[in-house]
Amino acid sequence: MNGPVPADLPVAQARLAIAAALCAPHEPERVELRGALGRVLAGDVIAPLDVPAHDNAGMDGYALRGDDLAESDDTVLRVVGRGLAGHAYTGAVPPGAAVRIMTGAVLPSGCDTVAPIERCELDGERVHIAAGLRRGDNARARGEDLRAGGVALPAGRWLRPADIGLLASLGFSDVTVERRLRVALLSSGDELRPIGQPLDAGAGYDSNRYTLTAMLQRLGCEVLDLGLVADDPARIEAVLRRGCEAADVVITSGGVSSGDADYLRRAMAALGDVAFWRIAMRPGRPMAFGRIASGGRDALLFGLPGNPVAVMVTFYAFVRDALLQLMGARATPLPLWPVVALEALRKKPGRTEYQRARLQRLADGRWGARITGSQGSAILHSMSEADGLLVLPDELGTVAAGATVDFLPFEGLI
Numbered sequence: 001m002n003g004p005v006p007a008d009l010p011v012a013q014a015r016l017a018i019a020a021a022l023c024a025p026h027e028p029e030r031v032e033l034r035g036a037l038g039r040v041l042a043g044d045v046i047a048p049l050d051v052p053a054h055d056n057a058g059m060d061g062y063a064l065r066g067d068d069l070a071e072s073d074d075t076v077l078r079v080v081g082r083g084l085a086g087h088a089y090t091g092a093v094p095p096g097a098a099v100r101i102m103t104g105a106v107l108p109s110g111c112d113t114v115a116p117i118e119r120c121e122l123d124g125e126r127v128h129i130a131a132g133l134r135r136g137d138n139a140r141a142r143g144e145d146l147r148a149g150g151v152a153l154p155a156g157r158w159l160r161p162a163d164i165g166l167l168a169s170l171g172f173s174d175v176t177v178e179r180r181l182r183v184a185l186l187s188s189g190d191e192l193r194p195i196g197q198p199l200d201a202g203a204g205y206d207s208n209r210y211t212l213t214a215m216l217q218r219l220g221c222e223v224l225d226l227g228l229v230a231d232d233p234a235r236i237e238a239v240l241r242r243g244c245e246a247a248d249v250v251i252t253s254g255g256v257s258s259g260d261a262d263y264l265r266r267a268m269a270a271l272g273d274v275a276f277w278r279i280a281m282r283p284g285r286p287m288a289f290g291r292i293a294s295g296g297r298d299a300l301l302f303g304l305p306g307n308p309v310a311v312m313v314t315f316y317a318f319v320r321d322a323l324l325q326l327m328g329a330r331a332t333p334l335p336l337w338p339v340v341a342l343e344a345l346r347k348k349p350g351r352t353e354y355q356r357a358r359l360q361r362l363a364d365g366r367w368g369a370r371i372t373g374s375q376g377s378a379i380l381h382s383m384s385e386a387d388g389l390l391v392l393p394d395e396l397g398t399v400a401a402g403a404t405v406d407f408l409p410f411e412g413l414i
């Protein structure tokens with residue numbers, strides 16, 4: 001048959017189709033705060049107390065009443081006591097008096113301002129404070145960080161180090177999070193060998209399971225490694241069933257392009273409702289997505305392409321956000337930073353291209369990017385050398401040197 005060639009699916013449409021098919025499990029569990037990093041909050045966390053719990057000093061110096069500050073002159077006050085962090089001064093502070101105070105110490109009643117030690121000079125029992133201080137300076141108000149009863153952290157928060165500290169500041173020793181997502185992995189292809197075995201002619205090592213495991217570990221998923229499966233229909237179906245019954249998501253690599261011996265495609269199609277897409281992107285054109293069922297359980301299925309770079313790029317473009325959504329996370333979209341292309345970039349319009357690039361600081365302070373050698377989708381080394389990906393959208397053709405393009409960094413802060 002010579003029908004029209006179907007157009008490749010744009011990346012944005014594939015992302016929408018995936019997002020619409022997802023349903024987060026929502027099975028909360030209680031975990032200790034120290035083990036909560038990277039987990040997703042199952043509900044809002046309500047602050048049980050004001051943070052800070054008292055008005056306190058933001059600097060070392062002298063606590064005083066704002067009313068006592070001279071209009072434009074130095075202020076001279078009588079020192080009546082000391083307040084240390086953890087040991088508050090509890091006496092009265094009459095007008096005209098000041099209390100020596102340390103950062104974090106509770107402000108004595110009546111005081112609302114702290115004169116920093118650098119602007120103070122002690123003269124016997126009196127302290128001279130240089131002009132220019134205003135009421136409220138260097139005082140931290142009770143509840144200025146968080147108010148009791150307010151939402152300290154919202155449901156869906158993907159917990160970062162600052163959140164862990166915030167929860168500790170509220171006195172929580174444990175926290176309710178969504179359970180970890182279980183993701184099963186398998187590789188397929190008769191040309192692949194497991195690491196640890198010698199390579200015979202024409203064979204290569206199965207590296208994708210390791211790359212995928214590493215990316216899944218960073219997302220905080222539980223990984224079930226189903227191994228390397230030979231191109232044998234019965235074996236492939238059995239392994240897919242096992243993944244489906246044990247995991248929320250099954251990810252395969254290889255075997256989904258139309259040129260492949262189609263055992264994997266056939267087994268996927270037989271177990272559920274799976275679409276085989278050709279996506280308008282490079283690298284990573286073929287991809288399968290759908291839901292498979294076995295033994296009364298079902299799982300989401302991502303059939304990623306086999307080439308090692310295509311696996312990573314399709315994971316970043318589609319799987320990462322889908323898994324976060326399934327984890328219950330309301331994560332902010334990945335930021336794309338504008339950088340200067342330091343060389344011309346060959347690019348075909350009509351598809352999204354992800355080109356591996358290294359960053360470089362330019363003399364004018366901007367950041368520039370240069371491609372890491374050959375962009376072949378089997379060349380993992382150029383991915384390893386890169387700081388991130390240039391994301392060149394569908395409408396763009398070849399990019400001239402000096403143009404601004406979008407850069408997606410691989411790393412954030414730890």
Ligand code: AMP
Binds near residue numbers: 188
């Ligand atoms: P496929 O999509 O099955 O046609 O595979 C495309 C290319 O990716 C072939 O050269 C495969 O050898 C390679 N490939 C497939 N699976 C893996 C894997 N698990 N690890 C490394 N390379 C792979």
Ligand code: MG
Binds near residue numbers: 188189255260306
């Ligand atoms: Mg293959």
